[in-house]
Amino acid sequence: MTHLIVLDNEAVQALSDPAHKKHVRVISHVRVAADRKSRGLPIRIVVPTAVRVEAGWDRTEPAWALLNRLLIGDITLDGLNANIAASIRQDARVPVADAHIGAVIQATTAAKVTVVTSDPGDVRRVAADREVNVITI
Amino acid sequence: MDVLQAVDRITELLESGIGQTSNTSMRIPTALRDAAAVAVRELGAASSTTALTTAALRASLEAVVMRAVLDDHVRQHPEARPTLGDLAIAAAELDGHPLAGEPARIRQAAVEVEARHPDAEPEDVLLWAEARAIPAS
Numbered sequence: 001m002t003h004l005i006v007l008d009n010e011a012v013q014a015l016s017d018p019a020h021k022k023h024v025r026v027i028s029h030v031r032v033a034a035d036r037k038s039r040g041l042p043i044r045i046v047v048p049t050a051v052r053v054e055a056g057w058d059r060t061e062p063a064w065a066l067l068n069r070l071l072i073g074d075i076t077l078d079g080l081n082a083n084i085a086a087s088i089r090q091d092a093r094v095p096v097a098d099a100h101i102g103a104v105i106q107a108t109t110a111a112k113v114t115v116v117t118s119d120p121g122d123v124r125r126v127a128a129d130r131e132v133n134v135i136t137i
Numbered sequence: 138m139d140v141l142q143a144v145d146r147i148t149e150l151l152e153s154g155i156g157q158t159s160n161t162s163m164r165i166p167t168a169l170r171d172a173a174a175v176a177v178r179e180l181g182a183a184s185s186t187t188a189l190t191t192a193a194l195r196a197s198l199e200a201v202v203m204r205a206v207l208d209d210h211v212r213q214h215p216e217a218r219p220t221l222g223d224l225a226i227a228a229a230e231l232d233g234h235p236l237a238g239e240p241a242r243i244r245q246a247a248v249e250v251e252a253r254h255p256d257a258e259p260e261d262v263l264l265w266a267e268a269r270a271i272p273a274s
Binding site: 003005018023024025027028029030031032033034035037038040042066068069070071114133135 | 141144145148193196197200201202203204206210214216217223226227230231258259
């Protein structure tokens, strides 16, 4: 019963910058996730790699050390995800990063998916029929 | 070794792959080992007791890392420390809780709970907020 938490570009930006007005909000979600993980609940925070590109998150750059250390995992745009994302992009007319979020939502085997985003409308569009918990920041 | 050095070393080890294994002299309670064996054999909890133990240990280490990083972050940036109210709102949002859309109510509940229970958890706050939301009969 894994709970997958997906970050969008704005969530990544907010988390990376302590001066960002939404920083505490996203830190709070990460804190709750960490506390639940420590209680043995299967929960993962991930970032689609296309979102990482959009955000400028280079894991080799020291500026991104906080996010790297928080063990936020990559979900790569592999062949399967690329096919799904291409279809979503075609149908929903969304940027590549949003299409990749949609592919993650649609392809995951996790029991529950949450997306932390500044654009709930796009997330619901790319999720199609898949149930998704959307947190608007 | 300071906290971040320890975090980086643990992360490096967690990411270095699982190909190399070693026998360990770690002693665990016999009953715990036997319980794990039953969980694997009868409940299909994992492919083996080793896999079950390894997964649990990995998840535990990941949680330790995440919490240590967050603690270090708020030590360096005290303004980034979430309040109990912030955490309760985040917990509600992650759960899709009915009160997630009522942050003011959750914040008020957090103030009330924290006044009596300084070590309260976000879930305690949500329970209190929910109880307060039930109309008196």
